[in-house]
Amino acid sequence: SPMMSVLASASTSWQNNPCVDTAAPYHKQPWCDASLSIDERITDMLGRMSLDEKIPNLNTAGVEIKSLGLSAYNWWEEASSGVSGGKQTTKFAYPITTGMSFNRTLWRLTGRQIGHEARALMNAGQAGSSFWAPVINLAREPRWGRNIEVPGEDPYLVGEYAEAFVTGMERAPEDGGAHIQASACCKHYAANSMEHATEGGQTHTRHDFSATISRRDLVDSYL
Structure with missing residues (x-):
């Protein structure tokens, strides 16, 4: 809600x-x-x-x-590779590189550390409690300017990355995960990865996109 x-x-x-x-x-x-x-x-x-x-x-x-x-309160907080709005926070490698490791433990621990730092910043009044992370778009187009933010082009890989990252970010190990240490919001969930394309005579730029895709593509790539 x-x-x-x-x-x-x-x-x-x-x-x-x-x-x-x-x-x-x-x-x-x-x-x-x-x-x-x-x-x-x-x-x-x-x-x-x-x-x-x-x-x-x-x-x-x-x-x-x-x-x-x-x-x-402002929802706009970014944390896909570190808490972006905080001072002296850890800057992790971009997801496109950590995604290549195929290492769920690495993804979970990265999320956990980001969650730790996010909670510390919250308690200091320097951040909110909800973050737009991780980015789960698919790297479908090599010219897309935001490929560095996503784990890769494979739907299964991206899904596994999201599960590990969110689990690490949200579960506070000190209390066995009974409380959420930081709220993760997976962004650009489905059919949002075309930065510049022409479809049906209409050109879409990086400021908008077309979510008109085939049923097969929706099921195979996103759901």
């Missing part, structure tokens, strides 16, 4: 967190109670928000909700 961003903003930074003990009167409200399920917490939070507060939080950049003590 897009409203997960609202809960995410409540846990982004220990310095500005309405759910910590010092943040009265918010910390005793049900949506701050970590013993409740996510669904219960979201239901309680939504019940406290006006329509005017809900609508702007359905976009990439969620606005501040003063009535709940929540700061603004």
